[in-house]
Amino acid sequence: MMDFIVIPILALLAATAVTVARIRNLWAAVMFTGIYSFLSASWMLILDAPDVAFTEAAVGAGITTILMLATLSLTPRRHRKSGRLSSEDFEERPSKSPLFPLLIVTITGCALVYGTFDMPHFGDPNAPIQVYPQPSFVEKSQPDMHGLPNVVTAVLASYRGYDTLGETAVIFTAGIAVLLILRKNTDDQGSSESQSVTGENA
Amino acid sequence: MNSFPIIRVITKLLIPYILLFGLYVQFHGDFGPGGGFQAGVIFAAALILYGLVYGLPAVHKVAPPKVIEKLTALGLLVYAGTGLVCMLLGGNFLDYDVLNHGILTELPTFLDFQPGDKPNHFLPEGQHLGIFLVELGVGITVTAVMTMIFYAFAGRERVTS
Amino acid sequence: MTDFLGLYNYWIVIFLMMTGFYIVIARENLIKTIIGLNIFQTSVFLLYITMGKVTHGTAPILRESHGGEGHGSEHHGAESHSVEHGQELHAATEGHLDSGVEAVTEIYSNPIPSVLMLTAIVVGIATTALALALVVRIREEYGTIEEDEILEMDRNS
Numbered sequence: 001m002m003d004f005i006v007i008p009i010l011a012l013l014a015a016t017a018v019t020v021a022r023i024r025n026l027w028a029a030v031m032f033t034g035i036y037s038f039l040s041a042s043w044m045l046i047l048d049a050p051d052v053a054f055t056e057a058a059v060g061a062g063i064t065t066i067l068m069l070a071t072l073s074l075t076p077r078r079h080r081k082s083g084r085l086s087s088e089d090f091e092e093r094p095s096k097s098p099l100f101p102l103l104i105v106t107i108t109g110c111a112l113v114y115g116t117f118d119m120p121h122f123g124d125p126n127a128p129i130q131v132y133p134q135p136s137f138v139e140k141s142q143p144d145m146h147g148l149p150n151v152v153t154a155v156l157a158s159y160r161g162y163d164t165l166g167e168t169a170v171i172f173t174a175g176i177a178v179l180l181i182l183r184k185n186t187d188d189q190g191s192s193e194s195q196s197v198t199g200e201n202a
Numbered sequence: 203m204n205s206f207p208i209i210r211v212i213t214k215l216l217i218p219y220i221l222l223f224g225l226y227v228q229f230h231g232d233f234g235p236g237g238g239f240q241a242g243v244i245f246a247a248a249l250i251l252y253g254l255v256y257g258l259p260a261v262h263k264v265a266p267p268k269v270i271e272k273l274t275a276l277g278l279l280v281y282a283g284t285g286l287v288c289m290l291l292g293g294n295f296l297d298y299d300v301l302n303h304g305i306l307t308e309l310p311t312f313l314d315f316q317p318g319d320k321p322n323h324f325l326p327e328g329q330h331l332g333i334f335l336v337e338l339g340v341g342i343t344v345t346a347v348m349t350m351i352f353y354a355f356a357g358r359e360r361v362t363s
Numbered sequence: 364m365t366d367f368l369g370l371y372n373y374w375i376v377i378f379l380m381m382t383g384f385y386i387v388i389a390r391e392n393l394i395k396t397i398i399g400l401n402i403f404q405t406s407v408f409l410l411y412i413t414m415g416k417v418t419h420g421t422a423p424i425l426r427e428s429h430g431g432e433g434h435g436s437e438h439h440g441a442e443s444h445s446v447e448h449g450q451e452l453h454a455a456t457e458g459h460l461d462s463g464v465e466a467v468t469e470i471y472s473n474p475i476p477s478v479l480m481l482t483a484i485v486v487g488i489a490t491t492a493l494a495l496a497l498v499v500r501i502r503e504e505y506g507t508i509e510e511d512e513i514l515e516m517d518r519n520s
Binding site for chain 1: 227231232233234235236237238239240243244246247250254271274275277278281282285295296298329330332333336337339340343344346347348350351352354355356357358360361
């Protein structure tokens, strides 16, 4: 029953990825990336990971697309003295012969497929990933967490709380870095370094 | 986008629900799918939507950049502070079991819940409280960072060279 | 031959991964490269998530019936929660059958890949934003976002 949903999703996922690779207009490529994120979120939901699907839909399809579009609007390809930008300004140049990259990709892909022959099958309950962290922690988590039912949150915030702290710090650092790279320096007249950067630019 | 009345009206209708949904995801994340990351992104999405439709000055009035910048640090501090409080109370870093306070953990009896009913934690304590605070910290940081990144990109002007 | 069909999830993931890889190595536009990295990254998320799936499993959100304090006496109740490991599941079911109570077993998919990927997604958007910010700065300094043109300018300067 589930196959009727899964197979179209996977087919669309593959088709979208190929389209992103082939299309030259960058606006369209960014929009297709958003579609790709939504489709992978759908598959994640079917694969019993609602938290991840949720995040992927909000982050991948929402915020990433917005940021890419914002970047794109700041980076048109060539400048014309007058007139509005046309869609040609957001197209890639025709690329060189794709044969050599295709060869590399095919070889790598074949090697990876060969590697999967030793992998446990899809949904196998006795696969190493299911067995080795003693799975009874799922049951134990409920008394541990005062009956909080969502094991993902319990692991994220409590069992692996230190990890999540580090990760929040990574997000914080990335935000600060973006701010340092991109912020307009109108309100800090004193900093001479940033003044000189804009001076060269103008 | 000032000349698209449909977009403006629909945005105004949508934003309260997006914010409400963000709050639900934040505070219900222990019970269903959700948590700080998702809630933060949803909150930021509401602010970004407002900024896209009504312009950067309008959204700067709602969420001033100075406040947003401080919130990024605040979220991280809430997270790390929870860990430190646990240490001060005699536990390990981020060991929420020491956060038991015993105040109002049972529902007051005048709210007629059957004694055997499931929601017997009126105020969260212990692990529940710890997870709640930590997720709150994550939510604040993610909201603030995403909004800040959007401000940085949107405030930039195209260089003509 | 049917032995190999159980591996289809890996093949899909590898296909998507290689598409992203192709975009990264074949295209010279920096934004397209970042898009390729994003596709690669999403396929890695999918790889982990597919590995955590258990057949007939459900999302790792426990049914609210027991656990918590004050419910110790209800542990022999009508339901038992069991997890993905086959043997353990079997044992749990048996234990409850022995006590003469009907046992309803729940199988949950593995929550650990979900947790890891949840953090990875959010770190991913943070690094993507950083990369895009660098692209904006490169465009401002060099006037182009094509890799080879930038390299040429660097060589000539």
